[in-house]
Amino acid sequence: xxxxxxxxCYSQSGNTHRVAVEIQRQTQxxxxxxxxxxxxPMTYWKLLSQVKxxxxxxxxxxxxxxxxxxxxxxxxxxxxxxxxxxxxPPVAAFLSQNQLSGKNILPFCTHGGGGSGHIEExxxxxCGDAKVCRIFSTIGKGGVHLTQDIGEWLxxxxxxx
Ligand SMILES: Cc1cc2nc3c(=O)[nH]c(=O)nc-3n(C[C@H](O)[C@H](O)[C@H](O)COP(=O)(O)O)c2cc1C
Numbered sequence: 163x164x165x166x167x168x169x170x171c172y173s174q175s176g177n178t179h180r181v182a183v184e185i186q187r188q189t190q191x192x193x194x195x196x197x198x199x200x201x202x203p204m205t206y207w208k209l210l211s212q213v214k215x216x217x218x219x220x221x222x223x224x225x226x227x228x229x230x231x232x233x234x235x236x237x238x239x240x241x242x243x244x245x246x247x248x249x250x251p252p253v254a255a256f257l258s259q260n261q262l263s264g265k266n267i268l269p270f271c272t273h274g275g276g277g278s279g280h281i282e283e284x285x286x287x288x289c290g291d292a293k294v295c296r297i298f299s300t301i302g303k304g305g306v307h308l309t310q311d312i313g314e315w316l317x318x319x320x321x322x323x
Contacts, residue, residue: 171241
């Protein structure tokens with residue numbers, strides 16, 4: 163695989179961003195965060211109710227422009243929190259709006275105990291012509307074995323750091 167790697171992620175409360183930073187550290191890739199135009203509510207119950215509705219409706223929130231050019235990368239890590247079993251709507255919006263055919267997508271997520279849900283499958287549905295690898299998932303911020311766990315996942319997917 164080419165060594166041009168991009169790590170894109172959305173993170174509401176910092177956990178997924180922490181994992182993204184560790185992937186960046188190990189791969190020396192570029193890190194680029196996704197931000198919705200309209201920030202989500204800070205109150206958990208308001209956030210949950212809005213997110214449930216957005217997922218149910220298949221709504222893609224408007225995003226702030228990103229600083230990276232996807233055409234420059236062959237390997238793209240895509241990070242998201244598990245929201246109601248799937249990826250956060252800003253990540254779905256980003257994947258839907260960008261041309262990713264032929265890319266190697268390595269999904270990763272953080273969760274609150276429910277694992278990766280159907281995030282990998284849902285990413286495959288959106289990124290039809292991309293090669294989507296096995297998702298890396300970890301609870302919360304990832305714990306003390308995060309560095310090692312990510313290293314193994316990268317090696318399993320042929321990423322030589
Ligand atoms: C609206 C919402 C829905 C969530 N749904 C799930 C879920 O279905 N399963 C799960 O394990 N965790 C769920 N969580 C917990 C998050 O996935 C977890 O806290 C994650 O690490 C947050 O990542 P972040 O800090 O990058 O935003 C949910 C959190 C929120 C705010």
